[in-house]
């Protein structure tokens with residue numbers, strides 16, 4: 001994936017107001033508690049991943065050292081430290097989903113998009129990832145795309161969704 | 176039909192809104208506690224109820240609350256554990272999504288009992304849409320004066336906030352959760368001190384599961400004794416069970432503790448039997464961490480007694496022939512399932528989720544995943560089965576937090592009860608080629624230590 005080196009990293013006024021509101025949830029001197037929520041917002045705003053520039057920007061907002069942001073961002077699986085496609089598809093691979101056919105779903109998506117797990121389509125539209133249990137075991141198999149849960153998947157249902165997302169150039173966002 | 180205390184109104188249209196929730200008697204526990212009870216009296220009711228933590232460990236809630244330190248001038252916190260990441264568990268999601276106000280009500284009542292002016296609901300990041308449902312419910316509660324200053328003119332002030340995580344099973348461990356809530360990596364803390372003495376920001380803190388906090392509502396409404404009258408022995412009240420796998424009716428069921436396991440699996444009131452009426456092979460009864468049991472031992476104890484859905488009955492026989500109620504994540508496998516392959520998904524899970532602090536867990540989970548992978552590839556030896564056994568035994572009990580135990584138990588129990596299946600894989604070698612494995616080796620970095 002190409003990285004836009006000149007991407008301006010700065011929240012607009014409205015987003016900044018939201019960020020400031022989140023910081024107020026914590027006692028004075030404990031503003032660092034807002035780090036994870038703010039990283040989510042930053043990732044959603046700045047192309048779905050956390051570049052060093054984005055992380056440094058978040059550090060400056062919270063008045064903490066950049067390393068304090070890097071060490072957190074690298075710990076949590078929802079934070080992407082490399083660019084991802086516009087639409088990140090995350091298929092659960094754990095026990096109940098596996099029992100109900102998650103591997104077939106993954107295979108199917110791999111074939112359909114002509115990529116392997118962990119890769120991005122050449123047009124930058126889709127990235128495919130497998131993830132651990134997402135609390136949807138009773139409606140397995142499932143995949144998550146941004147904040148949307150897609151459950152009780154069949155291969156037909158997957159086809160339908162992929163076609164639709166391709167046509168509309170879908171962008172996935174958690175928040 | 177069993178008695179429903181939490182999900183009684185779950186199907187009422189609009190129950191996710193404050194107005195419908197209140198029409199159904201919602202927030203009565205807040206009014207009752209704040210207007211007619213002292214905080215100590217609320218704690219007493221919870222003690223009387225016999226309620227045990229629903230997050231997995233089953234620690235008596237009233238006792239945990241009574242340990243809370245109360246130094247003068249130091250704030251106390253209630254933190255709700257909505258991280259729900261134990262494979263097979265999805266009850267908290269269901270409860271929060273369907274009846275968000277039940278959790279908010281429980282948060283206020285419990286906070287009153289604990290003297291907490293502020294509370295946080297820490298919810299896993301992937302449940303983002305559920306967090307939004309909670310935010311909306313909280314906004315409604317503020318609007319109605321149920322949160323904020325001087326609730327019900329009692330002089331009690333309370334603020335409740337939602338905090339999202341970002342993908343880390345370990346943050347369900349209570350001290351890792353507190354670290355995460357402080358904006359750090361989710362590395363569990365060494366205990367003592369326990370959160371009851373030094374928790375969030377070093378202040379006395381109670382961490383409880385979503386379902387535990389919700390259960391405080393019926394306990395305060397009907398009294399601890401009425402709650403204790405439900406269930407069996409020390410397993411009082413009702414429990415949400417997340418049922419998944421090869422069953423006809425997967426979903427979340429509220430059961431009275433003490434329902435026979437056989438009834439739970441086969442009755443139409445619950446799971447409705449096995450898909451295509453195939454034979455039951457094995458069950459993981461309480462989320463991925465608890466020992467797997469073969470059909471005969473999950474239906475009956477080693478002594479031949481019917482096994483019940485209760486803390487004591489599921490644990491009957493210890494690890495030799497029993498298991499645990501855990502989080503209530505009930506995963507059913509029929510005769511077509513491979514216990515070895517299922518275990519592989521678990522070993523991969525624990526390796527992925529180990530925070531990396533303790534060497535036995537960080538290294539051991541990786542080794543176990545690799546050996547399982549080798550066995551599934553048809554390259555395993557009989558010695559590998561012994562090696563797996565050896566590694567799990569060297570993780571158990573040797574780590575700061577119980578994630579190590581949680582990684583070891585599934586391995587130990589699978590070998591204990593299904594050794595012949597492992598041997599079959601080894602014997603058939605490369606003729607077993609159903610293995611498909613998915614690694615994300617390129618593009619996206621895995622979290623640290625995986």
Ligand SMILES: Cc1cc2nc3c(=O)[nH]c(=O)nc-3n(C[C@H](O)[C@H](O)[C@H](O)COP(=O)(O)O)c2cc1C
Nearest residue numbers: 228229230256258259260347348349383384387578
């Ligand atoms: C690795 C690990 C993961 C855990 N995950 C959760 C979880 O997702 N939800 C939860 O309520 N408790 C979880 N727990 C248990 C918590 O540490 C803690 O015991 C619980 O939140 C206490 O609440 P309770 O007494 O109401 O059950 C986990 C424990 C460990 C060791």
Ligand code: FES
Nearest residue numbers: 092097134136137
């Ligand atoms: S196992 Fe896939 S959502 Fe739980």
